[in-house]
Amino acid sequence: KKKGGQSKPGLREGSHTDAVMGLSWNSVHQQVLASGSADGTVKLWDVSHNMGGGDYIRPSATFTHHTDKVQSLAWHPSEGTLLATG
Secondary structure, three states: HHHHHOOOOOOOOOOOOOOEEEEEEEOOOEEEEEEEEOOOEEEEEEEEOOOOOOOOOOEEEEEEEOOOOOOEEEEEOOOOOOOOOO
């Protein structure tokens, strides 16, 4: 428990299930963030929409094609739909 008696919140629906290893903001679509995790997934987040309807944002897409942790992400500087991951 945290100080003051509050317990740590659990995982939210759609969140990574292991450590986040990398983040990358999209310079073309500035409301879009990509995250890569030790759980082997890449998630896209549109921070301008609260799709969860509550106090958190759900990912707009999840990619599961990696077989190992995702440590690095980079958006193409001028083509906002291209994301390199590894």
